[in-house]
Amino acid sequence: MHMPITMDTPIKIMTEAQAWLERIKGLPLKHRVRIMNVCGGHERSVTLSGMRTALPANIEIIPGPGCPVCVCPEEDIYQAIQLAVTDGVILVAFGDMLRVPVNVSKGDIRSLVEARAAGADVRPIASPIEARQIATQNPERQVVFFAAGFETTTAPVAAMLVEGVPTNLSVLLSGRRTWPAVAMLLDSEDAGFDCLIAPGHVATVMGPEEWEFVPREHQLPAAVAGFNTESLLAATYSVLRQHLEGRQFLDNCYRGVVRPGGNPDAKAQLGTSMAVCNANWRGIGEIPDSGFCIHPDYAANDARLRYDDYSAEQRRRAGQMPPGCDCARVVLGRVYPNQCKLYGTACTPRNPIGPCMVSDEGACRIWLSSGVEYAA
Numbered sequence: 001m002h003m004p005i006t007m008d009t010p011i012k013i014m015t016e017a018q019a020w021l022e023r024i025k026g027l028p029l030k031h032r033v034r035i036m037n038v039c040g041g042h043e044r045s046v047t048l049s050g051m052r053t054a055l056p057a058n059i060e061i062i063p064g065p066g067c068p069v070c071v072c073p074e075e076d077i078y079q080a081i082q083l084a085v086t087d088g089v090i091l092v093a094f095g096d097m098l099r100v101p102v103n104v105s106k107g108d109i110r111s112l113v114e115a116r117a118a119g120a121d122v123r124p125i126a127s128p129i130e131a132r133q134i135a136t137q138n139p140e141r142q143v144v145f146f147a148a149g150f151e152t153t154t155a156p157v158a159a160m161l162v163e164g165v166p167t168n169l170s171v172l173l174s175g176r177r178t179w180p181a182v183a184m185l186l187d188s189e190d191a192g193f194d195c196l197i198a199p200g201h202v203a204t205v206m207g208p209e210e211w212e213f214v215p216r217e218h219q220l221p222a223a224v225a226g227f228n229t230e231s232l233l234a235a236t237y238s239v240l241r242q243h244l245e246g247r248q249f250l251d252n253c254y255r256g257v258v259r260p261g262g263n264p265d266a267k268a269q270l271g272t273s274m275a276v277c278n279a280n281w282r283g284i285g286e287i288p289d290s291g292f293c294i295h296p297d298y299a300a301n302d303a304r305l306r307y308d309d310y311s312a313e314q315r316r317r318a319g320q321m322p323p324g325c326d327c328a329r330v331v332l333g334r335v336y337p338n339q340c341k342l343y344g345t346a347c348t349p350r351n352p353i354g355p356c357m358v359s360d361e362g363a364c365r366i367w368l369s370s371g372v373e374y375a376a
């Protein structure tokens, strides 16, 4: 069993973040090391704190597939739009899904916001509780909860189903599991990174053990991090030191929150009302075992079974991105956001072209909002 290597140097007068930074600067790194973070929250903290510029130039922090809105297949968004427009349901969704555009002919409705402007009943919500409240308050209407998200978002949806929902509420689920996307990258010819910072919130729910395959099967250093700069720098130090010493293990640098085994109640609810399935990631394609779908025992609440599939013929295009949008390669860490030629010109948070510019967890939006300029 490995002792964590993040706790062994006493911190003196400096702030904790400064101390970790000094330790990192003291490491005898001779060559470039690429560290991928998997979480949009991590990316936001890294960018807003200026961590990239504070670190030595040969340490690269690469944003990875950590934005659920960015990878939500466009056929799912199209289906949600059609349910609101054509079937006349009350369509509820987390706020950042409303502005995500899909590819449609000029003049057609291209987002849930546009559907609402056209008269459809589309309502932003902040939690599954609100979805249930809206269904209870509108017993004569059908309510569809378009639930797109990773494990942390899907677990409360699972809990809602287990606790019971009104018969007029169904769920259009677009839930995704994060580790299979990283496994897919690591199984590819060039993963594009040397070390991994694993997502703290996902590990809180599912347990850090899910990420042990990274050092065990791929011999890459890995560390679970929290969301403040100190935790991210501690995780950075850990993976760099593992890298230098040629030993790989999963270091938990978010110990106050991430516990072995994760959250047993949340996992039990996920296991009861959800099943694991292959899933399409927008711009990337199908990844085995990377999705949640509603368990057959809860079929009565599955909007995919309750309504016609509007996307069946027209929109199965493996998650195509808008023309010129590099979002798929941004999500996979193949390019930085500001290497897209539309970044900050045609594509801005006010007028997003691709999903990575819409969500608060999208790398393009985070970078542009933080003042990162176009990389000529």
Ligand code: SF4
Pocket: 324, 325, 326, 327, 328, 330, 337, 340, 341, 342, 343, 344, 347, 348, 352, 353, 354, 355, 356, 357, 358, 364
């Ligand atoms: S800047 Fe806009 S168009 Fe370019 S990758 Fe990002 S979201 Fe897509």
